[in-house]
Amino acid sequence: MSDGSIEVFEGSTSDLVETRTNVADQMTPILAVSPERGNMIRILNMVARGDQVGVPVYADLRDSNDDPLPVSTTLQWEYTPSNSESRFKVSRQVSNLAFYQNTSFAKQANTDYVDEAKHVLTQHEFEGGDTVRFLQITDIEELYLSAEGSAQIDWSNSRIEVDPSAIKGPYTRGR
Amino acid sequence: MAAADVATRLERTPGLNDEITPRTLREEGVTEANTPGERSLVGSLTLDTPVRLRSGRSNRFKVALPAFEKLGPTDATADNSETFNLANDVIQSPNTQDVVVYLDGEYYGAPDAVDYAADSIDVTDSGTASDVYVWYMTADPATVSIYKKIPNAETSASQRLWTNQLARLHKQDQQEQPEYFQFGEGWKPYLSSDMKLNVYVDAPFEVRFEDPDGHGNTPTNALFHIPVEQAQDTVPGLINIIKASMGR
Numbered sequence: 001m002s003d004g005s006i007e008v009f010e011g012s013t014s015d016l017v018e019t020r021t022n023v024a025d026q027m028t029p030i031l032a033v034s035p036e037r038g039n040m041i042r043i044l045n046m047v048a049r050g051d052q053v054g055v056p057v058y059a060d061l062r063d064s065n066d067d068p069l070p071v072s073t074t075l076q077w078e079y080t081p082s083n084s085e086s087r088f089k090v091s092r093q094v095s096n097l098a099f100y101q102n103t104s105f106a107k108q109a110n111t112d113y114v115d116e117a118k119h120v121l122t123q124h125e126f127e128g129g130d131t132v133r134f135l136q137i138t139d140i141e142e143l144y145l146s147a148e149g150s151a152q153i154d155w156s157n158s159r160i161e162v163d164p165s166a167i168k169g170p171y172t173r174g175r
Numbered sequence: 176m177a178a179a180d181v182a183t184r185l186e187r188t189p190g191l192n193d194e195i196t197p198r199t200l201r202e203e204g205v206t207e208a209n210t211p212g213e214r215s216l217v218g219s220l221t222l223d224t225p226v227r228l229r230s231g232r233s234n235r236f237k238v239a240l241p242a243f244e245k246l247g248p249t250d251a252t253a254d255n256s257e258t259f260n261l262a263n264d265v266i267q268s269p270n271t272q273d274v275v276v277y278l279d280g281e282y283y284g285a286p287d288a289v290d291y292a293a294d295s296i297d298v299t300d301s302g303t304a305s306d307v308y309v310w311y312m313t314a315d316p317a318t319v320s321i322y323k324k325i326p327n328a329e330t331s332a333s334q335r336l337w338t339n340q341l342a343r344l345h346k347q348d349q350q351e352q353p354e355y356f357q358f359g360e361g362w363k364p365y366l367s368s369d370m371k372l373n374v375y376v377d378a379p380f381e382v383r384f385e386d387p388d389g390h391g392n393t394p395t396n397a398l399f400h401i402p403v404e405q406a407q408d409t410v411p412g413l414i415n416i417i418k419a420s421m422g423r
Binding site: 063 | 192270284
């Protein structure tokens with residue numbers, strides 16, 4: 001798939017992305033995003049779709065029975081600085097999957113619904129937790145989408161796409 | 176302390192947008208089953224720091240409270256499809272997963288089939304004699320309400336913040352027509368630290384946020400996500416101002 005995009009379509013992924021499987025009932029990554037060597041990308045927190053702040057993320061997340069992940073599953077974006085093992089939360093928590101469960105993948109970008117699809121990027125909580133304009137990820141850092149819920153994701157049945165207009169780059173890191 | 180001073184102090188206290196969810200009630204508060212047919216307390220949360228209920232259309236409050244039933248046990252043959260009848264009318268919900276099943280402590284997810292006309296579900300148990308725990312959406316008439324309460328006050332001060340009918344909310348497309356709080360001016364949406372947020376249900380079916388046998392099964396299809404702004408610190412004097420405002 002084209003570079004500079006963050007998407008997974010039933011198992012095949014774009015260059016920036018690696019799929020992971022969450023551990024049941026633990027907040028663990030389902031997706032890892034890292035630009036290629038020497039590059040960086042920016043994810044904008046405001047796009048020209050809908051009214052509210054946030055990155056539109058369209059998704060259809062299912063388990064190995066092809067059942068949707070439980071509605072109570074929570075999602076959050078996490079960031080790992082270079083040379084660190086820890087993941088820090090850098091978004092508001094998406095506290096339920098009701099929207100993804102009840103709106104078909106094709107309809108999620110509709111103007112009426114797109115605000116519900118938005119994930120709001122923030123500073124880490126100990127920096128104040130305010131919303132940010134964008135999130136910058138270089139090749140030496142890593143960004144994760146993590147999930148916590150009673151079922152595990154099976155990517156061969158699932159798909160996800162970050163709205164392409166929210167992703168700028170890849171640029172040369174230049175330092 | 177003057178109300179204006181408290182208001183200024185509250186304004187200067189940093190807050191985070193957050194949600195009080197069924198999980199918050201379960202893990203940080205107290206949950207219990209209702210008595211079907213009577214108005215009963217199903218969830219209660221004592222606050223550590225002040226909270227403001229976020230209002231307006233952009234702060235959606237998603238509501239779906241499934242009916243609980245313990246059925247079974249499954250028969251002595253493994254891997255056969257078995258049909259279980261539900262006591263209430265099961266509906267196709269536009270807001271959440273219609274039916275969630277656990278076999279003993281094991282998450283089963285959606286049943287193999289749901290018969291919406293006959294109100295029954297089909298489940299295939301890979302073991303035998305398992306208890307079947309079901310949480311399913313129903314459109315039977317029920318009332319749910321949220322109250323704030325000051326504990327241990329000489330006069331028990333309590334104020335209703337929101338109430339609505341589940342029968343309609345469960346069928347309403349909350350994606351398109353979201354439920355949200357509407358408050359006028361004043362202290363109504365504010366709860367200080369040590370105050371309680373109580374959830375009452377009057378329903379003909381059983382509402383519970385955890386199975387009765389300690390398996391840790393939870394209604395993953397329940398939605399009760401109250402949008403709040405949670406202060407990062409306590410605010411002295413706030414409880415008295417709120418208490419004074421509650422009589423009006």
